[in-house]
Amino acid sequence: MTPQGNFMILAPIVSSREAELRGLLDSMNEAPGSVNPNNPLVPFAQFDTLHFARFVILDDKTVGDLRIYGLPVRTHPLYLAFLGDIDGEQEAFLNELVRRASDGLRAIFSCCHGFASNTDLMAWMKLLRSPASAVYVNTRGRTVRRIREEAALEDAIESHLASQASSFEGLPAREIHAQLKRFVEAEKSAGRLTLSDEGATPPGWLLRKMLHLICMPLLVLLASPLLILIAPFCLFQLRRLEKTDPEPYIVVDDGHFETLAEAEDHDVTNPYSALGSLKPGLLRLLTLRGVLLVIDYATRHIIKPGRLGRVRTIHFAHWVLIGGTERLGFFSNYDGGNESYMDDFINKLGFGLNVFTSNGIGYPRTDWLLRGGSADERRFKEFQRRHTVLTQVWYKAYPGLTAVDLDRNTRIRRGLESSSISEQEACEWLALL
Amino acid sequence: MAGTAMTYSMVDYADVQGLVRFGYGRMTSASYALVRVKNVAAAKAWLRAAPVTNAVEKSPPPTTALQIAFTAPGLTNLGLPKSVMEGFSREFRTGMSKKFRARLLGDVGRNARKHWDWSGPGSEAHLLVMFFAEHEHFDSFVQSTKGNTWSDAFEEVIWLDTSDLDGDEPFGFADGISQPQIDWEQQLERPHTQLEYTNIAALGEFLLGYRNEYGKFTDRPLLDPDPANAELLPAVDAPAKKDLGRNGTYLVMRQLKQDVREFWKFLYEQADGNLAEANQLGAKMVGRTRAGDPLVPIQAESIPGTEPRTVKQNQFTYEADPAGARCPFGAHIRRANPRNSDFPERRIGALRKLIIILGFGPKGFYDDLTSSVRFHRILRRGREYGSELSPEQALQPPPAEELPRGLHFICLNANISRQFEFLQNAWIASTKFAGLTGESDPVLGNRKPIPGCPVTGNFKMPNDGTLPRRVSGLPQFVIVKGGAYFFLPSLRALRYFAGA
Numbered sequence: 001m002t003p004q005g006n007f008m009i010l011a012p013i014v015s016s017r018e019a020e021l022r023g024l025l026d027s028m029n030e031a032p033g034s035v036n037p038n039n040p041l042v043p044f045a046q047f048d049t050l051h052f053a054r055f056v057i058l059d060d061k062t063v064g065d066l067r068i069y070g071l072p073v074r075t076h077p078l079y080l081a082f083l084g085d086i087d088g089e090q091e092a093f094l095n096e097l098v099r100r101a102s103d104g105l106r107a108i109f110s111c112c113h114g115f116a117s118n119t120d121l122m123a124w125m126k127l128l129r130s131p132a133s134a135v136y137v138n139t140r141g142r143t144v145r146r147i148r149e150e151a152a153l154e155d156a157i158e159s160h161l162a163s164q165a166s167s168f169e170g171l172p173a174r175e176i177h178a179q180l181k182r183f184v185e186a187e188k189s190a191g192r193l194t195l196s197d198e199g200a201t202p203p204g205w206l207l208r209k210m211l212h213l214i215c216m217p218l219l220v221l222l223a224s225p226l227l228i229l230i231a232p233f234c235l236f237q238l239r240r241l242e243k244t245d246p247e248p249y250i251v252v253d254d255g256h257f258e259t260l261a262e263a264e265d266h267d268v269t270n271p272y273s274a275l276g277s278l279k280p281g282l283l284r285l286l287t288l289r290g291v292l293l294v295i296d297y298a299t300r301h302i303i304k305p306g307r308l309g310r311v312r313t314i315h316f317a318h319w320v321l322i323g324g325t326e327r328l329g330f331f332s333n334y335d336g337g338n339e340s341y342m343d344d345f346i347n348k349l350g351f352g353l354n355v356f357t358s359n360g361i362g363y364p365r366t367d368w369l370l371r372g373g374s375a376d377e378r379r380f381k382e383f384q385r386r387h388t389v390l391t392q393v394w395y396k397a398y399p400g401l402t403a404v405d406l407d408r409n410t411r412i413r414r415g416l417e418s419s420s421i422s423e424q425e426a427c428e429w430l431a432l433l
Numbered sequence: 434m435a436g437t438a439m440t441y442s443m444v445d446y447a448d449v450q451g452l453v454r455f456g457y458g459r460m461t462s463a464s465y466a467l468v469r470v471k472n473v474a475a476a477k478a479w480l481r482a483a484p485v486t487n488a489v490e491k492s493p494p495p496t497t498a499l500q501i502a503f504t505a506p507g508l509t510n511l512g513l514p515k516s517v518m519e520g521f522s523r524e525f526r527t528g529m530s531k532k533f534r535a536r537l538l539g540d541v542g543r544n545a546r547k548h549w550d551w552s553g554p555g556s557e558a559h560l561l562v563m564f565f566a567e568h569e570h571f572d573s574f575v576q577s578t579k580g581n582t583w584s585d586a587f588e589e590v591i592w593l594d595t596s597d598l599d600g601d602e603p604f605g606f607a608d609g610i611s612q613p614q615i616d617w618e619q620q621l622e623r624p625h626t627q628l629e630y631t632n633i634a635a636l637g638e639f640l641l642g643y644r645n646e647y648g649k650f651t652d653r654p655l656l657d658p659d660p661a662n663a664e665l666l667p668a669v670d671a672p673a674k675k676d677l678g679r680n681g682t683y684l685v686m687r688q689l690k691q692d693v694r695e696f697w698k699f700l701y702e703q704a705d706g707n708l709a710e711a712n713q714l715g716a717k718m719v720g721r722t723r724a725g726d727p728l729v730p731i732q733a734e735s736i737p738g739t740e741p742r743t744v745k746q747n748q749f750t751y752e753a754d755p756a757g758a759r760c761p762f763g764a765h766i767r768r769a770n771p772r773n774s775d776f777p778e779r780r781i782g783a784l785r786k787l788i789i790i791l792g793f794g795p796k797g798f799y800d801d802l803t804s805s806v807r808f809h810r811i812l813r814r815g816r817e818y819g820s821e822l823s824p825e826q827a828l829q830p831p832p833a834e835e836l837p838r839g840l841h842f843i844c845l846n847a848n849i850s851r852q853f854e855f856l857q858n859a860w861i862a863s864t865k866f867a868g869l870t871g872e873s874d875p876v877l878g879n880r881k882p883i884p885g886c887p888v889t890g891n892f893k894m895p896n897d898g899t900l901p902r903r904v905s906g907l908p909q910f911v912i913v914k915g916g917a918y919f920f921l922p923s924l925r926a927l928r929y930f931a932g933a
Contacts, residue, residue, distance in 0.1 A: 161900065165902075176899065176900060268886075309791060346647075347805055375625075378651060431895055
């Protein structure tokens with residue numbers, strides 16, 4: 001199995017070059033929200049292991065919210081974030097980036113601090129890496145190559161059925177399954193379809209995963225005497241904060257809303273880039289850190305492929321602390337419109353969202369971190385829109401396919417590859433077609 | 434959360450426009466005037482005198498009704514200050530015709546605004562004036578209501594007539610069978626998670642100023658008291674403020690032209706010229722037979738909020754049809770109302786609930802893909818236009834000049850983005866609804882390709898134990914010819930707008 005990796009480069013923009021940078025990024029799009037996958041700056045389509053990528057200027061309009069607590073507003077550098085999800089190791093991908101997009105990336109990064117004409121691009125990118133605290137991968141091991149092969153498989157079966165449907169009439173499910181299996185075998189032999197085997201799992205990755213699986217609970221166990229000692233105090237304090245934190249209701253301005261909306265819904269999948277400041281105080285920071293550790297552990301070891309809680313529409317998601325510990329960024333790729341994404345966040349995954357976002361300034365009041373919060377629908381929707389920043393450039397390797405589509409295609413393939421299939425299983429398999 | 438410390442406030446029906454409570458079915462004649470304000474003073478004077486019908490139940494029932502709704506430009510033209518306008522929802526204020534919204538609603542290609550008969554660029558309506566009457570009273574009612582000052586006050590954009598097709602929509606299917614029942618008395622305690630499908634909807638889903646399905650109040654303009662708004666009711670959740678939204682709601686209007694000939698021609702061809710089979714295919718696409726019977730059996734267990742007279746056609750969910758073998762997932766009524774609850778399983782304990790919430794529940798491909806419907810209900814109040822055309826007639830060559838037919842779709846909801854827009858975008862227009870692909874609503878879809886999916890004109894009908902039946906190449910049967918978002922104010926708010 002080839003595990004999925006990711007990368008994020010976070011570079012402060014030189015203010016005098018911001019307009020130029022925005023122009024460069026816009027030039028990579030055919031229209032706002034629609035990237036040219038073969039754009040000369042970073043020709044995304046040439047990267048066979050790249051699922052999603054984006055350039056975002058982290059233009060945080062909410063930094064002034066600290067004033068709600070009577071605190072002075074911090075000035076943060078304006079960052080450019082370049083992030084994505086890939087198959088395999090980050091190192092190999094960065095090398096490929098340098099190989100294929102050196103000039104374009106140099107042009108882009110030259111608008112950032114500390115990048116000169118003689119800067120070593122690879123070393124610079126590595127220096128400015130901003131690792132995610134937690135990452136969600138919809139289905140580990142599902143590579144771009146596999147996704148495309150399985151989509152071609154589904155297409156081939158679909159066209160075959162469209163033209164041959166009548167010849168299957170009256171046949172038992174297992175017989176139809178067997179005939180389609182023969183059809184696919186023939187297509188493979190003719191070189192029209194390829195279904196590659198899963199690659200070997202890198203031993204280093206496996207080892208790290210195992211170590212993480214075991215060591216984290218051990219560490220928690222070791223720290224438990226201390227944790228048990230301070231937990232009541234922390235909980236008491238957290239509960240007090242929860243009840244007293246200011247809860248301003250700030251509505252998004254129409255211009256910002258429209259800028260975001262104009263760039264959305266050009267594909268069945270959308271990018272989501274949001275960031276905001278943490279509530280002041282060590283306790284909130286520690287809570288967030290703890291929660292991110294739990295999310296990280298759960299996404300690596302516990303959750304089932306294809307779903308985050310009950311939600312099946314998220315391809316990848318990253319939780320990243322932005323330039324220190326004062327701000328958290330959340331970046332995801334989700335299917336459907338923003339309204340349905342938020343519907344899922346409120347009705348299906350409210351607890352998961354509340355538990356980290358409630359540490360952000362202005363979030364609707366929660367009840368023991370898990371309840372309430374996003375359930376205050378109107379407040380929550382304005383909150384999240386206000387914290388969303390425009391994703392200037394967004395690439396997806398498989399336009400038109402949702403995470404559920406990918407799941408279907410994998411199930412179709414599995415059904416073809418299983419050596420024996422019962423009538424019941426064959427019926428369920430046919431229902432996918 | 435809902436259920437704790439509820440503040441109830443009885444609805445003053447005399448303050449609510451009747452359309453929220455009644456469809457005025459007995460008044461078989463109706464026309465909608467879309468007008469622009471020509472003279473503000475005259476318009477306000479006309480509005481002050483207008484006999485707008487309220488929602489009080491009368492005996493004998495009235496024979497005429499007048500309802501009035503406003504677009505955002507309309508309210509601005511009447512002089513409503515910007516600070517008040519800002520309290521209305523973004524969808525209402527910025528309108529249906531925004532480019533991103535057109536994409537969201539599927540108003541592209543043949544549905545694009547540039548082809549609209551009204552509300553196209555430069556001809557936005559300000560007011561929607563709706564006249565209803567029993568047939569014999571209609572003309573005199575319109576004349577007397579318009580009075581002498583109508584033409585001084587308004588300039589007509591378009592006058593939309595409706596026709597009475599005896600409960601059918603123009604394709605020939607019984608329509609308007611299922612409607613949510615409003616919890617007028619606000620008796621319902623909403624649990625955090627609703628495990629059963631219910632047809633009862635919180636009052637706040639359809640009327641501003643009351644708690645919605647989340648137990649919250651939807652945003653609307655709340656004003657500081659002053660002499661001009663003295664008559665307005667206070668806000669239930671902020672008693673020091675005057676609630677301009679209270680007892681009002683949003684009205685969505687869309688003119689949907691229906692190509693009845695194309696519809697039946699397509700079905701007839703697919704059925705190899707067999708009209709009975711064409712009817713069956715049509716029923717699969719709609720999700721009901723032409724008589725309105727659902728394709729899944731009526732259940733014995735009652736569903737809260739199902740009116741006794743509609744039990745035979747409405748007491749069902751899709752629980753017994755999880756694979757869509759009877760009613761396809763993509764059928765129009767299954768998209769428009771999946772009849773589900775907040776959870777994929779019912780009658781479950783806390784542990785099972787937790788297991789499902791954490792993502793270790795059902796693993797089937799089609800399981801738990803659809804959002805809970807209770808947050809996405811609408812109240813439909815549309816009427817048909819054009820003459821009746823039976824399937825047999827539809828298959829005959831058309832006359833040289835044919836008048837259009839279709840539906841003046843009207844729905845009421847308190848939150849346009851969560852209710853109408855979600856439903857239209859995520860359920861009706863989506864080519865990815867409930868795990869499907871390559872198909873949008875078989876009746877309403879615009880069949881436009883989307884990036885990566887050149888084909889969106891399929892329709893699949895799952896079968897038990899064998900391949901789904903597939904129909905491809907569905908043409909576009911329904912074309913949007915106009916549309917706008919309106920605010921349907923309470924009578925108090927109406928008088929406030931019309932104030933001198």
